Amino acid sequence: MNPDAPPLLSYHQRTKHTLQRYAKGPETIDWEDQPDPFRRFSGCAVLSLPKPGRDLPVRFTGLDQPQAIAPQPLDSANIGLLLELAFGLSAWKQFGPSRWALRCNPSSGNLHPTEAYLISTGQDFIPSGVHHYISHDHSLEQRCQFTETAVESGLFVGLSSVHWREAWKYGERAYRYCQHDIGHALGALRYAAATLGWSVDILTELADVEIAALLGVERHDDFKKHEHEAPDVLCRIRTADPAPASYQTLLALLPSAIWSGKADSLRAYHLYHWPVIDEVADAAHKPHTQPAPWQTAPQLPLPSACQRGAAQIIRQRRSAQQFDGKMPSLPSADFYRMLSAVLPSTAAFEFWQSAPKVHLFIFVHRVEGLASGLYALLRDGVALKPLQAATSPLFGWQQRHESLPFYHLYDGDLRTIAKTLSCHQPIASDSAFSLAMVAEFGAVIKAEPWQYRRLFWECGLIGQVLYLEAEAAGVRGTGIGCYFDDSVHEILGIKDDAFQSLYHFTIGKPLEDSRLQTFPAYGHLQGQQQ
Ligand SMILES: Cc1cc2nc3c(=O)[nH]c(=O)nc-3n(C[C@H](O)[C@H](O)[C@H](O)COP(=O)(O)O)c2cc1C
Numbered sequence: 001m002n003p004d005a006p007p008l009l010s011y012h013q014r015t016k017h018t019l020q021r022y023a024k025g026p027e028t029i030d031w032e033d034q035p036d037p038f039r040r041f042s043g044c045a046v047l048s049l050p051k052p053g054r055d056l057p058v059r060f061t062g063l064d065q066p067q068a069i070a071p072q073p074l075d076s077a078n079i080g081l082l083l084e085l086a087f088g089l090s091a092w093k094q095f096g097p098s099r100w101a102l103r104c105n106p107s108s109g110n111l112h113p114t115e116a117y118l119i120s121t122g123q124d125f126i127p128s129g130v131h132h133y134i135s136h137d138h139s140l141e142q143r144c145q146f147t148e149t150a151v152e153s154g155l156f157v158g159l160s161s162v163h164w165r166e167a168w169k170y171g172e173r174a175y176r177y178c179q180h181d182i183g184h185a186l187g188a189l190r191y192a193a194a195t196l197g198w199s200v201d202i203l204t205e206l207a208d209v210e211i212a213a214l215l216g217v218e219r220h221d222d223f224k225k226h227e228h229e230a231p232d233v234l235c236r237i238r239t240a241d242p243a244p245a246s247y248q249t250l251l252a253l254l255p256s257a258i259w260s261g262k263a264d265s266l267r268a269y270h271l272y273h274w275p276v277i278d279e280v281a282d283a284a285h286k287p288h289t290q291p292a293p294w295q296t297a298p299q300l301p302l303p304s305a306c307q308r309g310a311a312q313i314i315r316q317r318r319s320a321q322q323f324d325g326k327m328p329s330l331p332s333a334d335f336y337r338m339l340s341a342v343l344p345s346t347a348a349f350e351f352w353q354s355a356p357k358v359h360l361f362i363f364v365h366r367v368e369g370l371a372s373g374l375y376a377l378l379r380d381g382v383a384l385k386p387l388q389a390a391t392s393p394l395f396g397w398q399q400r401h402e403s404l405p406f407y408h409l410y411d412g413d414l415r416t417i418a419k420t421l422s423c424h425q426p427i428a429s430d431s432a433f434s435l436a437m438v439a440e441f442g443a444v445i446k447a448e449p450w451q452y453r454r455l456f457w458e459c460g461l462i463g464q465v466l467y468l469e470a471e472a473a474g475v476r477g478t479g480i481g482c483y484f485d486d487s488v489h490e491i492l493g494i495k496d497d498a499f500q501s502l503y504h505f506t507i508g509k510p511l512e513d514s515r516l517q518t519f520p521a522y523g524h525l526q527g528q529q530q
Pocket residue numbers: 102103105106107108109110177180181184317318319320321425427478479480481482
């Protein structure tokens with residue numbers, strides 16, 4: 001490693017898994033000592049949200065054109081549904097004495113470092129202030145009350161990460177996974193909002209210090225040592241209200257805030273410390289920036305035959321643990337629909353507002369009409385020449401679809417290679433296809449180091465779209481954070497940091513583990529809520 005490399009590049013380099021050694025992580029894991037995945041604050045007023053599990057008549061394919069969905073009224077039932085479909089529980093699983101919750105948003109290792117906050121500036125339905133969402137109880141803890149009244153009422157959702165929760169299992173590489181999880185959570189929020197006929201603005205200009213002040217996560221005395229939250233992102237929720245509050249309104253309310261509560265301990269022993277995570281978090285710190293919205297002409301994804309409801313698809317999303325390696329080929333219509341759904345011109349990316357920097361290199365194993373081999377989906381045509389120059393000269397780069405920027409690169413049975421590259425996980429080879437998300441990298445983060453996080457968010461967002469599209473096609477996906485970085489680069493012919501592989505994903509026919517029992521998401525609240 002070059003000792004003069006900017007801190008982010010050296011962090012990225014040192015947290016690569018290689019065939020010879022995994023990135024630094026704990027030598028032993030005491031599963032009994034797992035950090036509590038549900039944060040609670042003691043000493044706050046608690047507001048129970050209306051009963052979860054409600055349905056809406058919107059079909060999943062209706063989310064392709066969210067502007068055609070009539071906005072649901074802004075009331076506590078719909079605010080509850082927004083939070084539930086984005087971050088709420090989707091099921092409980094049990095194996096022997098172990099029982100764990102799954103959520104609408106996935107998380108590496110199911111550790112859930114992401115915390116969600118709802119901020120309201122109006123007095124209707126939700127008291128004006130900052131509220132922490134507890135997915136387990138489907139309730140809000142009021143962390144702060146604004147004593148001044150805002151001129152405009154508005155609804156915001158903020159996200160933060162407890163890095164340590166992820167580092168407990170994954171050590172130094174955990175910071176990357178926390179960023180992936182934020183991308184997934186952003187995607188989950190946009191799908192939840194669209195189901196209600198609402199939309200999301202990512203407030204990209206805000207600095208981390210501003211977000212920290214708004215979420216109360218810079219109040220270090222309110223958190224146990226090492227269990228603090230790092231600020232990530234603030235979003236405005238657009239409901240039917242034509243003039244919702246701006247973030248300036250929100251910042252102006254801060255001096256009038258009265259805070260309450262202290263975070264309970266996450267109850268795990270801090271056996272290992274990973275100071276490089278605090279260092280990388282400092283290096284990737286975001287200042288206030290001017291908005292530079294990027295837009296492209298909106299386009300519909302290719303048609304989907306899915307007839308199921310949006311809320312149903314969102315609640316049934318799971319990660320496949322194993323695939324049927326003998327599955328019939330995935331129908332080509334399903335495959336191309338999924339690819340078209342991750343293009344930046346679709347409604348799912350409308351709120352992203354930045355030029356796409358992540359492209360897909362796809363290991364096709366079982367897809368109707370396609371020879372096994374390596375393919376690419378370019379999410380921005382301008383990347384074609386740089387990617388051709390940066391990757392193997394053996395790649396053919398023949399466009400294989402009349403309307404999608406989808407290219408054939410290389411023929412061959414890549415199942416063993418795909419499995420090996422993804423830390424020897426069979427989910428990368430027994431699927432219909434697996435893929436590497438390759439990002440424009442070195443120049444981007446040298447110019448603006450905080451973009452390091454956003455590259456991972458973009459990957460997580462693509463992953464969330466793929467998770468839901470897979471469910472809609474009757475198959476299943478799994479995010480793959482464990483892969484051998486430079487071995488992937490070697491197979492693709494990438495020789496420097498102009499492009500880097502930042503996330504993997506796989507989709508196929510899942511095999512259910514019959515030893516696992518499944519229980520309803522909110523059975524434990526039965527009889528408690530209105
Ligand atoms: C960023 C990220 C990385 C992941 N990496 C892997 C992986 O390498 N292997 C794997 O089997 N599952 C992986 N998963 C799947 C998680 O284990 C899964 O999301 C979690 O257990 C929760 O289960 P659910 O997705 O069914 O809700 C990953 C998920 C995410 C979001």
